[in-house]
Amino acid sequence: MISEIRKNLGRPLTLSEKILYSHLYQKFQIGASNRGVDYVDFAPDRVAMQDATAQMALLQFMMAGKEHTAVPSSVHCDHLIMAKSGAAEDMKSAVFTNKEVYDFLSSVCNKYDIGFWKPGAGIIHQIILENYAFPGGMMIGTDSHTPNAGGLGMIAIGVGGADAVDVMTGMAWELKLPRLIGIKLNGRLNGWASAKDIILKVAGLLTVSGGTGCIVEYFGEGAESLSCTGKATICNMGAEIGATSSIFGYDNAMAKYLIATGRSEVAEMAGKNREHLTADIEISAEPTKYYDQYIEINLSELEPYINGPFTPDLATPISKMKTVAEKNGWPVNVEVGLIGSCTNSSYEDMSRAASVVKNALSVKLTAKSEFKITPGSEQIRFIAERDGYFDLFKKIGGEVFANACGPCIGQWDRKGSDKNLVNTVIHSFNRNFAKRADGNPNTYAFVASPEIVTAIAISGKLTFNPITDTLLNSEGKDVKIAEPKGIELPPQGFGNIDNGYQQPEKSGNKSDIIIAADSDRLQSLTPFKEWDGVDFSDLPLLIKAKGKCTTDHISMAGFWLKYRGHLENISNNYMIGAINYFNDKTNLILNQLTCQYDTVPSVAKAYKTAGNGSVVVGEENFGEGSSREHAAMEPRYLNVKAVIVKSFARIHETNLKKQGVLTLTFSNNEDYSKILEDDKIDIVGLKEFTPGKQITIVLNHSDGKQENIIAKHSYNEPQIGWFKAGSALNIIKKSNQKYDT
Numbered sequence: 001m002i003s004e005i006r007k008n009l010g011r012p013l014t015l016s017e018k019i020l021y022s023h024l025y026q027k028f029q030i031g032a033s034n035r036g037v038d039y040v041d042f043a044p045d046r047v048a049m050q051d052a053t054a055q056m057a058l059l060q061f062m063m064a065g066k067e068h069t070a071v072p073s074s075v076h077c078d079h080l081i082m083a084k085s086g087a088a089e090d091m092k093s094a095v096f097t098n099k100e101v102y103d104f105l106s107s108v109c110n111k112y113d114i115g116f117w118k119p120g121a122g123i124i125h126q127i128i129l130e131n132y133a134f135p136g137g138m139m140i141g142t143d144s145h146t147p148n149a150g151g152l153g154m155i156a157i158g159v160g161g162a163d164a165v166d167v168m169t170g171m172a173w174e175l176k177l178p179r180l181i182g183i184k185l186n187g188r189l190n191g192w193a194s195a196k197d198i199i200l201k202v203a204g205l206l207t208v209s210g211g212t213g214c215i216v217e218y219f220g221e222g223a224e225s226l227s228c229t230g231k232a233t234i235c236n237m238g239a240e241i242g243a244t245s246s247i248f249g250y251d252n253a254m255a256k257y258l259i260a261t262g263r264s265e266v267a268e269m270a271g272k273n274r275e276h277l278t279a280d281i282e283i284s285a286e287p288t289k290y291y292d293q294y295i296e297i298n299l300s301e302l303e304p305y306i307n308g309p310f311t312p313d314l315a316t317p318i319s320k321m322k323t324v325a326e327k328n329g330w331p332v333n334v335e336v337g338l339i340g341s342c343t344n345s346s347y348e349d350m351s352r353a354a355s356v357v358k359n360a361l362s363v364k365l366t367a368k369s370e371f372k373i374t375p376g377s378e379q380i381r382f383i384a385e386r387d388g389y390f391d392l393f394k395k396i397g398g399e400v401f402a403n404a405c406g407p408c409i410g411q412w413d414r415k416g417s418d419k420n421l422v423n424t425v426i427h428s429f430n431r432n433f434a435k436r437a438d439g440n441p442n443t444y445a446f447v448a449s450p451e452i453v454t455a456i457a458i459s460g461k462l463t464f465n466p467i468t469d470t471l472l473n474s475e476g477k478d479v480k481i482a483e484p485k486g487i488e489l490p491p492q493g494f495g496n497i498d499n500g501y502q503q504p505e506k507s508g509n510k511s512d513i514i515i516a517a518d519s520d521r522l523q524s525l526t527p528f529k530e531w532d533g534v535d536f537s538d539l540p541l542l543i544k545a546k547g548k549c550t551t552d553h554i555s556m557a558g559f560w561l562k563y564r565g566h567l568e569n570i571s572n573n574y575m576i577g578a579i580n581y582f583n584d585k586t587n588l589i590l591n592q593l594t595c596q597y598d599t600v601p602s603v604a605k606a607y608k609t610a611g612n613g614s615v616v617v618g619e620e621n622f623g624e625g626s627s628r629e630h631a632a633m634e635p636r637y638l639n640v641k642a643v644i645v646k647s648f649a650r651i652h653e654t655n656l657k658k659q660g661v662l663t664l665t666f667s668n669n670e671d672y673s674k675i676l677e678d679d680k681i682d683i684v685g686l687k688e689f690t691p692g693k694q695i696t697i698v699l700n701h702s703d704g705k706q707e708n709i710i711a712k713h714s715y716n717e718p719q720i721g722w723f724k725a726g727s728a729l730n731i732i733k734k735s736n737q738k739y740d741t
């Protein structure tokens with residue numbers, strides 16, 4: 001197939017192209033696509049979901065009427081575990097607090113043959129790397145750091161729940177064909193520099209948006225010299241430059257990791273197909289000709305970086321930190337150093353951090369800062385404990401948290417953080433935006449490699465450079481910490497342990513899906529009703545949103561995240577962040593039934609209860625931002641019949657279409673101003689709803705006057721089918737029924 005693709009395109013292929021083009025949903029699209037411009041349908045090999053995002057994705061999947069997912073899928077309970085008092089206590093508390101969510105996820109996984117990784121099993125991306133990722137594969141995951149699997153040569157992309165539903169139900173999955181950034185790594189890391197420092201440097205070069213819409217492909221002798229898990233760290237943090245994905249070509253480090261994690265047969269197969277799992281040789285010979293952007297980094301000269309505060313692309317070489325911190329007035333006393341997470345808790349990471357501790361103890365140093373460890377998986381926890389690393393960490397006061405996200409995603413019940421005091425922490429996680437670690441906006445969080453975090457925790461100072469600086473030991477002597485030595489893979493193997501995986505029961509013995517009747521976190525979905533074949537008439541305007549209206553304005557995050565599995569409850573945040581054009585206020589709109597002002601969700605519910613639909617109006621790029629499906633499900637649930645805007649963000653428009661909400665754009669943007677606060681709106685001619693045909697909207701003003709305006713739409717035939725059926729899932733369900741009978 002690869003040679004056919006090469007022939008079709010008439011040129012050598014990058015690794016990303018080989019994988020992308022061999023995962024097309026329909027073969028005939030080959031050669032017809034422009035990078036960064038065209039949308040292409042793909043058929044990924046697998047789906048991964050973390051527990052927060054899996055809830056709504058699975059509730060939707062359940063409505064598709066399938067017996068099992070179209071591709072292998074897995075769910076990982078990692079995001080809901082609060083780090084507070086150490087692993088054992090925290091696990092007990094999480095299992096109690098989140099019982100209903102875990103029971104639900106476990107029962108759905110069991111019913112639909114989805115792999116279920118219990119709380120405590122580990123963090124989604126580490127588990128994927130240890131168990132499922134494979135060279136040449138393509139996967140999507142409902143989490144931004146899914147690209148971690150690029151460390152094993154897989155194109156892995158973070159998506160929203162709606163995309164997961166597409167792939168699990170066997171529909172095409174659409175993506176704008178990514179542009180390609182080639183990064184050649186020359187030389188070899190040495191001393192204190194690690195794989196983490198490569199991506200910290202790249203983040204500094206490309207900034208948080210420099211990789212947007214791109215796949216970053218790493219190659220060169222330096223790339224081959226990195227461990228598989230080091231490569232995964234780099235791919236993981238590609239999300240910090242906005243990259244769609246990041247990837248390395250298949251090499252011996254990947255083969256060793258596959259064999260060590262019990263997948264010799266995958267290594268053997270990959271070895272036989274090595275030429276298809278790396279870029280063609282012409283690409284590395286003339287990279288500027290084939291990549292949209294090209295960068296070279298010499299690893300032999302790379303020094304460790306510390307990135308932050310408040311953004312992962314503010315990169316400072318460790319040798320410059322004293323000057324930069326002083327210039328910016330950053331607080332340099334470090335209160336806590338944290339290592340681990342999905343980004344940096346490989347055996348190699350743990351061994352290098354432990355080596356720093358061992359070297360420090362040997363010269364009679366101990367830690368000035370607190371030190372916390374978040375293992376990425378039960379496998380890693382087990383071997384790090386077995387091989388004595390945790391004992392070393394404990395000697396400098398280290399505390400091991402549960403195998404979960406914890407402090408990386410604000411799930412850190414840190415003592416005193418509610419006082420919002422200015423303070424500094426340093427961690428080996430990937431993101432360091434304000435409030436992300438402990439909810440305190442005044443916590444200056446810096447990102448560095450585990451070995452640098454450990455050294456800095458020992459010194460207690462952000463400005464400590466272990467390459468050049470000495471510390472005063474317990475005997476009053478100036479001593480240096482020797483540079484760390486790491487071990488790539490555990491010499492005693494990964495061990496045969498209970499890794500926290502729940503195998504779905506074989507068919508015939510499936511238990512029921514568990515949702516408590518009085519749950520406020522979970523609610524079964526009811527299929528949306530089919531269109532009744534009648535034009536929409538007399539729909540009151542719900543809100544005319546002014547200016548920017550992102551998915552955050554449409555469906556806020558924060559407090560509302562706990563209702564991700566409960567459509568009715570989360571619909572109480574619908575459009576509460578949007579600005580009402582008529583009074584410049586958020587969440588205060590006219591209720592045409594009472595002539596009073598009320599919140600957007602209350603008015604929408606009042607219309608729904610009265611048996612009315614309603615219409616939402618907006619401006620440019622409506623629904624930009626994350627691809628969260630709630631922003632499209634909530635209006636449908638609240639009986640919003642149509643959203644009419646100057647332009648849509650493409651993903652949100654598609655999500656609305658999938659849920660059966662009519663998406664229209666003004667033919668003439670000036671018509672936005674014709675819509676009045678107390679208008680009733682007709683949308684006519686829907687019986688002749690066809691691709692390319694414009695639609696007439698009648699504005700019934702309260703003074704009795706009428707105005708007609710024209711709207712465009714971007715529906716194709718199948719999408720018109722979604723509208724008529726009430727949702728895309730209803731169509732899938734119908735086609736199953738046809739197939740079954």
Ligand code: SF4
Nearest residue numbers: 145341342405408409
């Ligand atoms: S550890 Fe952090 S980055 Fe990784 S999956 Fe969890 S929240 Fe996301």
